[in-house]
Amino acid sequence: EKIVNCANKIKLGPPMEPDTQMGPLSSLKQLEIIEKNIKLTLDQGGKLKCGGKRHTLSNKGYYFPPTVIECENHNLPTAENELFGPVLSVMKFNNEDEVIDKMNDNQYGLSSGIYTKEINRGLRVSKAIRAGITFVNTYRLISPSAPFGGMKDSGYGKEAGIESIKDYTRIKTTWFNTSDKPMDDPFTMG
16 A cells, blocks of 8 residues: 555656656657556456556656556566566565565566565575665665676676676687697696
8 A cells, every 4th residue: 555655646747847756658669568568467367556557648758657566476467577667566475485486587687676674684685686786675776886787688788887897898718829839738737
């Protein structure tokens, strides 16, 4: 209920208006991808808690409201796909191992989020989740000195930080014999 209340309070609007908290999606194609995944999820048993339909501002852009869907199954489309839109799939779990298994049972791994009162649990679960970024009790913190990018089928490497420089390089070992003499047996060193 708290999540739904928070989602319903978010003000959609044109990005240049000072009271806007969330602007439009990037394209009609993205809006249609989100709508398709929501429909498939609801057809497969997901329960819409809020949002889920184009906003009335959609005649002026690709506006879609924050959407919360309760999913019994972690393999439902909104739970397992990267939608790049304001859709949150929520699921119940019985224990830490179960939630880690559910989070890792996915082809993607861009980012993950953990909300907990126990900092040690946050650290432990963060280490176990296969995602390039994990937010604990926060969201969307980005720094140019910290690597940004996913794991598995999410993205093409890292941006920012030293990892982004390494992404453009390859480590290679090349051995040269600089002598005019033939090399001794390479399998006997000495």
